[in-house]
Amino acid sequence: MSLRDLAVLYLIAGLACAVAVYRAARPDGHGARRAALSAALCVPLWPIWAPVALTAGRGESGARPGGAGGEAAARVLGALREGVSACVGTSFEALLSREAASRIEAEVTRAAARHAELDALLRQSGFDEGAAAARVAEIERGGGGAGARSLATAHLHLENIRRLRAMRDRDARALDELADLVQALRTQLVLARFAGSSVEGVGGIVSEVWARVEGLGAAIDAAGSAGYEEPIET
Known part of the structure; x- marks a missing residue:
């Protein structure tokens, strides 16, 4: 096939x-x-x-x-396809080949998948930040006769949820910024193709795209190797 x-x-x-x-x-x-x-x-x-x-x-x-991550990933993939098409048969093809675009797509897809997983997880009732914060406040007021240990557990649960939310939001921002950059690269490549701009004028933005992509991959790999603390139900 x-x-x-x-x-x-x-x-x-x-x-x-x-x-x-x-x-x-x-x-x-x-x-x-x-x-x-x-x-x-x-x-x-x-x-x-x-x-x-x-x-x-x-x-x-x-x-x-779709969430912010899914929308941004779709923007990246669409702009990449158009950028690769604009490079075909030109001196810019070495800067954004189909193989290079495939590598970028793989990292973006991986980041979007993690964002979607975190987003779905944080919609579950056990990961409700408001409820977790309310539980901390209740224990601090002395409700239910809970002691210092219960308060520490409730604080840990709340902190874990906030860390997960921060990871989700950071992934969304990174994907959104990358989407803006890849769209700018696409227009730069199209302009260069029709205006006859030099390769040097495109190289800088390509380098920036790769830096962002490598940053995405490094963040995911670091989180995967370190893991994260499981929230503790109170």
Whole structure:
């Protein structure tokens, strides 16, 4: 099977997932736009986003479809494809080859998957920051006769939730900043192609993209090797 055949199969699977996600959302009124965005994200990111979107109805009703990480990842992948196309057959092809784009896509997909996992986790009732903070306040007021040990446990639980939230938000910011940068790279490459700009004018932004991508990968690898503290239920 050729690469083109695989791409067609991937697209068909993405479209099928998009239809399933849209139908599962049962869009109504303002929800139609939200459901359409969630379905659109499934086309390029169906292995990551479809499972999350299809189970989102069992989470909090106010959750954003796709989340910031999924939206940013979709922007990165779209801009990368256009950037690679703009480079084909030009002197810029060595700066952003298909192989290089594949490596960037792999890191972005990995970061988006972690963000989606953290986002889904933090929607669960056991990871409610407000409830955890309320429990700390209750113990500090002396409610239920809880002692110092219970207070320490409640504080640890709250701190763990806040650390997980900080990780999720940091991933979202990193993906969003990378998306802006890759979109700028795309327009720079298109401009260079038609205006005849030099390779040197594009090299700087390519280097910055790689620095951001390597930063994403390093953050995920560091978190994976260190692990994180499991929140303790009180």
